[in-house]
Amino acid sequence: MKIYSKFSRETARDYALRVLKENILSLDLKPGTAISENELSAELNLSRTPVREAIIELAKAYLIEIYPQRGSFVSLIDPKMVEEARFLRKITDIAVIKTACDEIDEDGIALLEDNVSLQEYYLSKGMTDKIFELDNQFHKNIYVVAKKDIIYEIHSTLMIHFDRVRNLSVATVKDFKVVGDHRKMLEAIKAGDKETAAELVDKHLGRYQIDEKEIRSKKPEYFKV
Amino acid sequence: MKIYSKFSRETARDYALRVLKENILSLDLKPGTAISENELSAELNLSRTPVREAIIELAKAYLIEIYPQRGSFVSLIDPKMVEEARFLRKITDIAVIKTACDEIDEDGIALLEDNVSLQEYYLSKGMTDKIFELDNQFHKNIYVVAKKDIIYEIHSTLMIHFDRVRNLSVATVKDFKVVGDHRKMLEAIKAGDKETAAELVDKHLGRYQIDEKEIRSKKPEYFKV
DNA sequence: CATACCATACTTGTATACAAGTATACCATG
DNA sequence: CATGGTATACTTGTATACAAGTATGGTATG
Numbered sequence: 001m002k003i004y005s006k007f008s009r010e011t012a013r014d015y016a017l018r019v020l021k022e023n024i025l026s027l028d029l030k031p032g033t034a035i036s037e038n039e040l041s042a043e044l045n046l047s048r049t050p051v052r053e054a055i056i057e058l059a060k061a062y063l064i065e066i067y068p069q070r071g072s073f074v075s076l077i078d079p080k081m082v083e084e085a086r087f088l089r090k091i092t093d094i095a096v097i098k099t100a101c102d103e104i105d106e107d108g109i110a111l112l113e114d115n116v117s118l119q120e121y122y123l124s125k126g127m128t129d130k131i132f133e134l135d136n137q138f139h140k141n142i143y144v145v146a147k148k149d150i151i152y153e154i155h156s157t158l159m160i161h162f163d164r165v166r167n168l169s170v171a172t173v174k175d176f177k178v179v180g181d182h183r184k185m186l187e188a189i190k191a192g193d194k195e196t197a198a199e200l201v202d203k204h205l206g207r208y209q210i211d212e213k214e215i216r217s218k219k220p221e222y223f224k225v
Numbered sequence: 226m227k228i229y230s231k232f233s234r235e236t237a238r239d240y241a242l243r244v245l246k247e248n249i250l251s252l253d254l255k256p257g258t259a260i261s262e263n264e265l266s267a268e269l270n271l272s273r274t275p276v277r278e279a280i281i282e283l284a285k286a287y288l289i290e291i292y293p294q295r296g297s298f299v300s301l302i303d304p305k306m307v308e309e310a311r312f313l314r315k316i317t318d319i320a321v322i323k324t325a326c327d328e329i330d331e332d333g334i335a336l337l338e339d340n341v342s343l344q345e346y347y348l349s350k351g352m353t354d355k356i357f358e359l360d361n362q363f364h365k366n367i368y369v370v371a372k373k374d375i376i377y378e379i380h381s382t383l384m385i386h387f388d389r390v391r392n393l394s395v396a397t398v399k400d401f402k403v404v405g406d407h408r409k410m411l412e413a414i415k416a417g418d419k420e421t422a423a424e425l426v427d428k429h430l431g432r433y434q435i436d437e438k439e440i441r442s443k444k445p446e447y448f449k450v
Numbered sequence: 451c452a453t454a455c456c457a458t459a460c461t462t463g464t465a466t467a468c469a470a471g472t473a474t475a476c477c478a479t480g
Numbered sequence: 481c482a483t484g485g486t487a488t489a490c491t492t493g494t495a496t497a498c499a500a501g502t503a504t505g506g507t508a509t510g
Contacts, residue, residue: 012464013281037492047465049274052492053281056238060282062375068492069471084375091320092313099312150287150309154383237494262462272495277462293462294501 002028003043012050019044020054024063024074025160027167031076031222035064061157076224077165079212085162086205092151093139093201097185098194099146108145112186115141119179128175138182145189166208168215168222177207227253228268237275244269245279249288249299250385252392256301256447260289286382301449302390304437310387311430317376318364318426322410323419324371333370337411340366344404353400363407370414391433393440393447402432 001023006015020040023029041051055072058064062081066072075081100108115138122130143152181204188197216223226248231240245265248254266276280297283289287306291297300306325333340363347355368377406429413422441448 036490038490041465048492049464049466053278056278057282057285061379066492067472069490070473071491080372081375084373087320087324087373088317088376091316095312095316147305148309148312150306151313154286154379158379261460263460266495273462274494274496291462292502294460295503296461 001033001043002026006044012044012046013053016040016044016046016051016054017057020058020064021157021160024058025164025167027164029074031074033074035072035074037072058157061160063157063160077222078161078224081161082165082210085158088155089159089162090202090205092155093142093205094198096143096146096148096151097189097197097201099148100142100189101192101194101197103146104189104192109186109190111141111145112138112189116179116182116186119182123176123179131175131179135178135182142185142189165210165212165215168219169208169210178204181207226258226268227251231269237269237271238278241265241269241271241276241279242282245283245289246382246385249283250389250392252389254299256299258299260297260299262297283382286385288382288385302447303386303449306386307390307435307437310383313380314384314387315427315430317380318367318430319423321368321371321373321376322414322422322426324373325367325414326417326419326422328371329414329417334411334415336366336370337363337414341404341407341411344407348401348404356400356404360403360407367410367414390435390437390440393444394433394435403429406432 002019004019004022006012010018020029020035029035035055037048037052037055040055041048044051055064055066059066059072062078063075064072065075115134119131119134119138122128122134140149140152143149181200185197185200185204188194188200227244229244229247231237235243245254245260254260260280262273262277262280265280266273269276280289280291284291284297287303288300289297290300340359344356344359344363347353347359365374365377368374406425410422410425410429413419413425
């Protein structure tokens with residue numbers, strides 16, 4: 001488990017939450033790992049209270065399982081959870097990008113254009129590590145343009161189920177294809193072309209195909225069933 | 226605020242959460258009302274800890290706003306939140322009922338059939354107060370049939386934004402229309418007719434039209450903007 | 451009277467103490 | 481050796497104490 005340093009203005013609870021989410025997503029906390037409130041609070045130099053509050057929040061999203069008086073554990077990969085997260089992301093992304101086609105204005109175009117241009121720049125310079133965060137930001141910005149940013153936030157924790165399995169996949173997506181997708185999405189939004197935008201999202205998400213059998217054969221101990 | 230009694234097996238935190246959610250939904254806790262951790266824990270005969278944990282969870286869903294060192298308050302009705310909840314419910318319900326058309330089996334049919342039959346029975350006897358809970362159960366069961374029950378649960382707290390505004394509407398929906406909708410949905414699912422099922426959901430949700438202006442003119446102090 | 455100050459009584463955030471249940475290792479007993 | 485009981489060291493759940501910031505009302509001062 002990686003210990004990040006606490007931001008000065010960050011509350012203890014938010015700090016504990018951030019550390020846990022990052023570690024679960026990156027699999028530095030492996031599925032099944034025991035998490036002790038006492039141990040973690042010692043590592044983070046906090047008391048049990050904020051650590052416990054963070055753990056409870058992640059348990060609500062099924063990322064941690066709490067067994068009272070026995071212990072808390074990083075949830076094993078549950079194919080049903082992964083499927084529900086994937087399903088939810090797909091239908092929501094599609095509906096939101098269609099809404100963005102209606103709601104887009106000059107400010108929204110500027111927001112998305114700046115992002116995609118940066119992606120294209122970093123891609124041309126081979127700085128592909130920068131693209132990951134811009135990718136996330138681009139998707140979030142579409143929700144912002146569609147005035148559905150609360151939905152993005154509410155879903156974000158749940159999507160960790162999907163994203164940590166993606167992180168286990170060997171087959172990484174080619175960055176240039178992703179950036180190209182984003183450019184096409186932006187153009188479709190600018191043109192108000194809902195159907196094309198929706199198709200692009202569908203194809204885009206299809207790139208993150210996860211080969212469950214392969215991952216499972218490598219790391220069977222990570223899986224619930 | 227109404228104080229319910231605690232179930233014996235219920236944890237203190239779940240109890241506090243249940244009481245708060247019920248009261249916010251029913252508007253027995255009016256938008257804007259101050260909620261003191263100390264006061265509430267005294268009323269519920271609990272310590273601050275479980276009450277605080279419940280408040281934090283509702284704050285995550287924007288149903289309570291916490292201002293550190295100042296106080297916590299039941300969130301005012303925020304039209305943006307209501308719209309996001311309505312939007313999310315619509316797109317999810319539609320996608321899920323389509324999936325239910327594919328996933329339905331004998332057990333699923335029995336589950337839904339029992340529910341709708343009961344609704345029809347209570348309607349014929351004029352016991353319309355029984356229908357409310359069956360209505361909720363019917364929708365949940367569609368998610369269960371489609372194997373998307375986690376999504377239902379994750380969304381349920383957010384839907385309080387939508388539902389408490391519905392509870393403010395004078396224009397109550399005619400029960401028989403709702404029950405009729407459910408019967409038609411069930412038949413569409415049994416027939417595997419996705420498009421009809423989706424249209425029915427759309428029309429069904431359309432019955433819960435909320436006249437924001439009217440509610441706002443009656444209770445302007447409940448609204449954020 | 452108006453204003454600045456300050457004590458006070460709140461608020462939530464964090465830390466710690468205690469309660470109650472569980473798993474385990476060890477030891478006594480058959 | 482096998483088995484059952486038990487002390488022990490954990491775990492999370494709940495209660496309480498303390499820290500730090502905020503709003504308010506009263507009071508002294510100009």
